[in-house]
Amino acid sequence: MSVTDPQPPAPDAPGDAAQEALRDRIAADSLTTRRDYLRIVATVSGGLAVGGVAVASGILHRHGDSEGAPEVxxxxxxxxxxxxxxxxxxxxxxxxxxxxxxxxxxxxxxxxxxxxxxxxxxxxxxxxxxxxxxxxxxxxxxxxxxxxxxxxxxxxxxxxxxxxxxxxxxxxxxxxxxxxxxxxxxxxxxxxxxxxxxxxxxxxxxxxxxxxxxxx
Amino acid sequence: MSESTFPPDPEAPRPSTPPAGGMDPEPPRPPAYTPGSAQPRLNRPVHERYPQIRPTSGYGDPRIRHTGPGPGAGTEQEPERSSKLSARLALALTVVIGQLWGLTIVVDEWMAGDTGTAWWGTGFLVLSFLVVLGLWAIDPKDR
Incomplete structure (x- = not known):
């Protein structure tokens, strides 16, 4: 078993909580799981769908788009x-x-x-x-x-x-x-x-x- | 050649003489096993006995003090579930790539004035999103 700790644990040493947090962070199996990636991908997909609705609704400016006929x-x-x-x-x-x-x-x-x-x-x-x-x-x-x-x-x-x-x-x-x-x-x-x-x-x-x- | 050629070690334990009476000799029992040494100084941790050895176990990363698999190794007990999650992720990524392509088509058609086609493309984008949402919702507790 691999332990990733820069120093031997000293229970009473100051900064023990920070060291423990660092140890937990480094020893984590994976900081971003595939599950998280799937959620991120789903969010991006939803953003693209919303973007498509916005484009089709006319959020982008087209040359010459104006109310009524353009003036001469x-x-x-x-x-x-x-x-x-x-x-x-x-x-x-x-x-x-x-x-x-x-x-x-x-x-x-x-x-x-x-x-x-x-x-x-x-x-x-x-x-x-x-x-x-x-x-x-x-x-x-x-x-x-x-x-x-x-x-x-x-x-x-x-x-x-x-x-x-x-x-x-x-x-x-x-x-x-x-x-x-x-x-x-x-x-x-x-x-x-x-x-x-x-x-x-x-x-x-x-x-x-x-x-x-x-x-x- | 006889045993007299080699004088016996005076400090070696001498074999016990069989007791008189003609009974079979009882073989001496080995001492009970105890790990470590009888000398306490030899039972100290390695880094106390050899302070010159840096506690890296040969790895370049000094934080790694022991060899062996990392934390979490051997915990995969459902490889089918894991591969299904990978497949779901791959499918979702593929769908999102298709969405990126679809969005370019929507923008192109709308800018060219073909609003109907742009709305059809938007429907494609929304349906693709529903597919990705379904892939995500198959097992929200999955990891």
């Missing part, structure tokens, strides 16, 4: 080719980026990486026609569609629906979630009775007929 907001007088513009839309906490590609395509996205919420940057020098780049973990998004082309992000960037007026000014009129088209996002936020949406009469001319350019 002018974000720039003009965006030149190859340039980008950081802005916030629709809320002050919703960081977004507008990009004008070399061929004139205008696109707007959430500037929050879907991986770990780092800032997404426009890099005109990367790829064949530039790309949206998250420097934290090398996440790369396609500038035309917002989909993931490389790196760890699990889904594409949410979109900001941009329109350009004849005078060159750029306006944000709505948002769309990851994997959602601009039209679906617009109709979801503004109701199906808008032109181009499924609920609009026999089918209107669509957004692109009334706006000079729209890219997601």
């Amino acid at each position: 907001k002018k974000i720039a007088d003009r965006i030149e080719r190859g340039e980008s513009l950081a802005f916030r839309y629709p809320g002050e906490e919703d960081r977004a980026i507008a990009v004008r590609m070399e061929d004139g395509t205008l696109a707007g996205y959430s500037a929050v990486c879907t991986h770990l919420a780092c800032a997404v940057l426009w890099r005109n020098d990367r790829g064949s026609e530039g790309e949206l780049y998250c420097p934290c973990h090398e996440g790369i998004f396609d500038a035309r569609t917002g989909e993931v082309t490389a790196g760890p992000p699990p889904r594409g960037l949410p979109k900001v629906i941009l329109v350009e007026q004849v005078d060159g000014s750029v306006w944000a009129i709505g948002t769309a979630r990851s994997g959602e088209s601009a039209l679906e996002g617009f109709c979801r936020q503004n109701g199906d009775d808008r032109p181009g949406c499924p609920g609009f009469g026999a089918g209107g001319p669509g957004l692109k007929a009334t706006e000079r350019s729209e890219r997601t």
Whole structure:
């Protein structure tokens, strides 16, 4: 039998209780039993279940989530080719980026990486026609569609629906979630009775007929 | 060769002479066994007799003063119960790993706007928790 005691027990010595406690602690068969581990695992499992309920209930902020339709907001007088513009839309906490590609395509996205919420940057020098780049973990998004082309992000960037007026000014009129088209996002936020949406009469001319350019 | 070649030890106990009368000799009884030595100084503990020997029994840990199995050794009397507890723990850990995966799916689907799928995933998480709870509740007094 193994006795783990630094000194022979001295019944009358001071600190005997502390020594006894140390002896009990060291001599214990196991400080954490499998039973304890099972209880800890059950607690973690319950925490994960509660976390799932919280997520499905909407505890996480989604880009563009707000009561009612988002307001139309002018974000720039003009965006030149190859340039980008950081802005916030629709809320002050919703960081977004507008990009004008070399061929004139205008696109707007959430500037929050879907991986770990780092800032997404426009890099005109990367790829064949530039790309949206998250420097934290090398996440790369396609500038035309917002989909993931490389790196760890699990889904594409949410979109900001941009329109350009004849005078060159750029306006944000709505948002769309990851994997959602601009039209679906617009109709979801503004109701199906808008032109181009499924609920609009026999089918209107669509957004692109009334706006000079729209890219997601 | 005769015994006279080796002179007898004068201090050796001499064999008792058989009593006259022709009766069979009674073999001498050995003394009653008593552990230890007849000299009290040899019966002192080892660490008193040899204070130079550190009381470690050869282990590097100076707290270990005796060899042998540790406390609690030999107390396992129900190996089946023990292995079942290990199996329950392994199953629970596996389920929790599945929950971690499920939570990533729930977050992904909800952020993508697919709230229905997110709720289905939440149901999976809750059911998994119930499974773990059942594994725990099979025998709460188990150890």
